[in-house]
Amino acid sequence: xxxxxxxxxxxxxxxxxxxxxxxxxxxxxxxxxxxxxxxxxxxxxxxxxxxxxxxxxxxxxxxxxxxxxxxxxxxxxxxxxxxxxxxxxxxxxxxxxxxxxxxxxxxxxxxxxxxxxxxxxxxxxxxxxxxxxxxxxxxxxxxxxxxxxxxxxxxxxxxxxxxxxxxxxxxxxxxxxxxxxxxxxxxxxxxxxxxxxxxxxxxxxxxxxxxxxxxxxxxxxxxxxxxxxxxxxxxxxxxxxxxxxxxxxxxxxxxxxxxxxxxxxxxxxxxxxxxxxxxxxxxxxxxxxxxxxxxxxxxxxxxxxxxxxxxxxxxxxx
Numbered sequence: 001x002x003x004x005x006x007x008x009x010x011x012x013x014x015x016x017x018x019x020x021x022x023x024x025x026x027x028x029x030x031x032x033x034x035x036x037x038x039x040x041x042x043x044x045x046x047x048x049x050x051x052x053x054x055x056x057x058x059x060x061x062x063x064x065x066x067x068x069x070x071x072x073x074x075x076x077x078x079x080x081x082x083x084x085x086x087x088x089x090x091x092x093x094x095x096x097x098x099x100x101x102x103x104x105x106x107x108x109x110x111x112x113x114x115x116x117x118x119x120x121x122x123x124x125x126x127x128x129x130x131x132x133x134x135x136x137x138x139x140x141x142x143x144x145x146x147x148x149x150x151x152x153x154x155x156x157x158x159x160x161x162x163x164x165x166x167x168x169x170x171x172x173x174x175x176x177x178x179x180x181x182x183x184x185x186x187x188x189x190x191x192x193x194x195x196x197x198x199x200x201x202x203x204x205x206x207x208x209x210x211x212x213x214x215x216x217x218x219x220x221x222x223x224x225x226x227x228x229x230x231x232x233x234x235x236x237x238x239x240x241x242x243x244x245x246x247x248x249x250x251x252x253x254x255x256x257x258x259x260x261x262x263x264x265x266x267x268x269x270x271x272x273x274x275x276x277x278x279x280x281x282x283x284x285x286x287x288x289x290x291x292x293x294x295x296x297x298x299x300x301x302x303x304x305x306x307x308x309x310x311x312x313x314x315x316x317x318x
Contacts (some may be wrong), residue, residue: 008160009036014068016054018116023204028054030216032068036160036194041186043207044196051216052144052196053164060162062143067101072160076271086114087160089191091166103148104133106261109176114156123151127181141173144167150181154191161185163195175202182206200304212308217310227307233257237279239297240267246290253286253297255279267298276301 016029031052034179036042044052057063060071061081070077075084098106104120111117124130127147129140137145146166153161166182167175183206185191197203201212202226211221220227228234250259250271256279258272275297287294 006038007035008038009034009042009070009072009194011035011055011059011070012068014055014058014070015066016051016058016063017066021108028216029058029065029253032213032216032218034211034221035219036192038184038192039190040208041182041193041195041206042044042160043203043210044194044213045200045203045210046196046213047198050213052213056162056164056196057193060088061085072281086156087159089153089156089161091153091161091163096117099136099138102134102136103129104146106137107152110152110155116157117155118157123155127151128186141174143168143177146170146174146178148188150178150185154185160192160194163193164200165196167199169198175199179206188312200308204304210304214308214310214312220307224304227304229275230300231302231310233274233307234302235273235276235279235295235302236302237271237273237276237283238262238264238267238300239269239271239283240295241269242293242295243291245269249286249290250283253279253282266296 006163012033014029015027015082017025017027032055044055046052054063057078059072059077061077064078064317072084073087075087076086095264098109101109103124107120107123111120115196120133121130127150128153129144129148132140132144137148140148143197150161150163150166163182167178170178182193182216185194195206197252207224209221209223210227212219220230222230239270247259250269253271255274256271257274259273260270262268262270264270271279271283280299285291286292
């Protein structure tokens with residue numbers, strides 16, 4: 001869902017410091033500021049230890065900032081904490097649930113904490129777990145447990161849902177199922193979703209906007225496509241050509257940043273370009289006018305991995 005102009009989450013100058021093991025302080029969150037608009041999926045993308053979870057917990061009212069402010073739905077995360085909590089949903093990890101209560105009993109218990117609550121059967125049906133209503137959390141598969149953790153965050157029918165790395169540890173199929181669930185609660189139920197992830201593809205698929213965070217600071221914030229387009233070479237055009245190729249002529253085509261001979265899945269040339277739509281028509285004209293036989297051509301867009309590497313100098317997994 002494309003977010004509206006209404007600001008749902010507002011964070012300004014957020015700083016969080018912890019005592020460092022060897023003395024002094026460790027600044028886990030370092031001057032973070034951003035806004036989330038109603039109806040969007042907003043993602044924090046960064047490695048472990050980047051400050052994603054700490055930022056989320058401050059917004060949720062679970063930690064207090066060293067300095068700066070955070071508010072949700074116009075309610076301050078420190079001073080209006082209790083009123084704010086009644087209107088948000090926070091995903092818990094599976095291990096945080098009561099071991100000897102059934103799914104139905106857990107949802108009943110959580111619902112009792114709020115002025116209004118959705119019926120457990122209605123919640124479980126949304127995520128395909130109605131037949132598991134009398135099961136324990138420990139009896140669920142990893143994907144089922146994660147689906148339950150998300151639906152448990154929605155027991156009070158919240159306006160904003162916070163998800164902290166919701167698909168970590170899941171196999172590819174279970175991860176795709178969780179993506180479908182996040183899209184459902186956003187698009188069909190109109191919830192604003194704020195999530196953290198260290199999966200590039202997840203951020204690219206789910207998020208309307210992404211904040212790339214590293215060492216407690218937001219390095220860039222934009223739509224996934226907007227972040228990619230900031231790169232000097234946002235696309236690669238790879239092709240197979242027989243006969244002589246004039247590298248200098250290729251380099252003069254509109255938007256071409258670099259021409260490289262390669263051996264890549266049958267392709268033998270690569271063009272690093274700003275915009276594929278800018279370069280492709282000129283490339284086709286060049287090949288036809290110069291009698292260059294192009295056997296195949298493929299456009300490969302850059303990814304958020306490329307953006308992260310360009311901004312931070314290291315890959316997300318390092």
